[in-house]
Amino acid sequence: MEKVLGFIGRYQMIVSGDKIVAGISGGADSVCLLFVLLELREEMGIEIVAVHVNHGLRGENAKRDEVFVQELCRKHDVKCVVYHENVESISKKRKQSVEEAGRVVRREAFERTLLACGGTKIAMAHHQNDNAETLLMNLARGTGLKGLGGIQPVAGNIIRPLLCLNRREIERFVEEIGCGFCQDETNEEDDYTRNRLRHQVIPVLEEQVNAQAVRHMNEAMEQIRGLQDYMEMQTEQAYQDCAAKQKDGGICIYEAGYRKLHRVLQGLLIRRCLTRAAGAERDITMAHVEAVAGLFEKQTGRSRDLPYSVKAVRNYDGVVLKKKTDVQKKGFSPIQLRVPGITRVPELNLTICCSILEKSVDFSAKQAPQKTYTKWFDYDIIKGDLIIRPRQGRDSIVIDKDGRSQKIKSYFINEKIPSEERDCVPLIADEKQIIWILGYRMSSACQITVQTHRVLEIKVTEEKSDVREDYGFSTRKRS
Template structure:
């Protein structure tokens, strides 16, 4: 240890050490960036990590962010952190911003602006020094405040999870400590710290919870209220993690992403989605929106519910969502895309797929994430012709020309009856109610403009296997795991 410990601090150090190890917060030899404001929480974090420095061969780098809000006091906080780091020979990096200006420019709250700039600074130094983790000084009180704050303003289960001990490269070593334990630690260890007076201004909801609501509940209702709120958050987190894993599996089954130069489009199989529990439907839709937009801010339960209601709506109905996103019902699919990115006609799309087929080879089709193989078989009448949608037999000797695996083109036709019955491929797709956003990605096997197989949907009647067939061309579509 860095210096002789009293029993209280030794107990708290052991508590934090166990918490960090249980949550796999670091490995021996790690470089860790510490966010240090100079307050009691962050000075406790710094002192605690210094105590583990030699034992775990850690390298520590302090980052202090001056928000430029509190004038001279903020500058004094910055100098205080520098002096403390000099005392313990810890590298210290400081940043100064005009948080209010940043908030105005980005149309966000001052609190949100401060958070964005802090983490921007932390990651800048993390990249500079090659660190693996960023440690911040949230306590269990902070987590309880967050849970109550989210409940009060309206939240789903995610908002009741509280603050995560580990979230990507962010670790929170003292999340197991209460605010009271932090002050015990600094007092018993004679640690200096700064006090931010804005933490005592009751105009902010969080401060009201911290200064009034939680203390009242602890004193007048249950002294273990924070512990119980944290336990609830942990239980919800375990439940959410399980449901997230399940929803991820459903997502892979019901969602198709189409990539275009301007943007992406996501297709959700409405029929498959509808059979899932409502909470799973919500999670799948939230994930689609996050993948498309890159954030979920301003996406509310009302938006999610509106999308779910579209699964039973008539074809062509649309709803507008934040960030210029549109959700549209198209036959059996919901399509989500940015309204500024209009559909391009398939003749403008270029060749999304084009392969001159060689018998005996297989090809990967990116749009459906599957392989297709072409195999020649000597046919006898006792053979059973496959009946599934992804294995088709064709009379090879009736094929006159070079086979091409591609996407649809203008002028494509397919024979729907052995005698006559030729139909434009575009008309067939409309008749089969194939959503327009999917049509350009469906593979086609053709000779010139004569389509043998619209893969997964319809094969031509012009190349049917009969009693006079000698050689069969088998086309089979499969995933890697099936082969």
């Protein structure tokens, strides 16, 4: 008991007046947890609410455990809340393993109770053997520094007072106080990964490598957690310096800053950005981190598919991580422009006003507006109707007075327009050619000259949001 109380004090897990929601399954570890909390109830005046979850998996044995927990709590004047769940059905609906679904259901039950009773903390009965199993699973599946730190003694409002004890110490304590406990027969089966590690791997380590293997693994994890705290601060600083959330929801890791980081910090930064883009951390491995890192050595446009529907795309600035639904931007439908007249393009939130101006006697090309979204064109050169549309395969634009042209694709590459944004850049075209890459440049073939008789003025305005912001328009080069 002294060992546990010292551990609780070291991490400041519990303070006077806390209302603790404790997960009590009826097993030796949760019974031990309950008695530790009962000791603190006397010393610190805390309040205890026990939560028991019947998973609906073990029939009469599950009912036996439920009754045991209720009786134990009644005996010690502890409020007990019982939840009945069909974990097998939930696992199918959520497309999770039964083991994972059970873990999530328990956590949800604890959180609901915490909210309902006005609790301050959730106490869970994880111990050193659980932590060793977690470390081995993380190592086998692939993990970063956080995974090597194992289970945290304190994580938000969750506390784990028994992480200083191994399974043998817990069972010995329960025997000494003369309290029985429940045996979950499924823990003896090897159907789950954790059980196989418990029965087949850890005993070999203890018997054939070192009897204190579990303790040594926990000591190493404690040191790693200290290192992790330091690296957490460094990683957050790197995120502030080298990455930024974009308006479309993606996160860009800028190459200039990324290259200056130590290799270890580069990996931690990628993991941080990937986790934030995905909205989850589970199942993100070193293989995924390395896949993103590899994109910095690839050409623009290369990409990698990652967990949680995240796609990493190499662009001119670095690597962007975003959900595929954000990556796959919609184009827009072609619309014929009214000349003269006003045309609205709802998909782009644009209004386009076309006017035909007669050239005055004292006309000069210098009178043409020098505005990004207002342009003058030689109307007599334009053939047929004008339309606003996305790019097409063989599009090109005349770039000088000699009639030389450049493919739109090449122009976009030279202007460093990200590949995923190119289908959203509007083009205005007649029956023969592109006359204006909206927001970038107009065709040299349609510029007004001294021979021009009629001037077509096209003025573009946005209806809701800044056009350049929404469609990737740039102010780098205008003509």
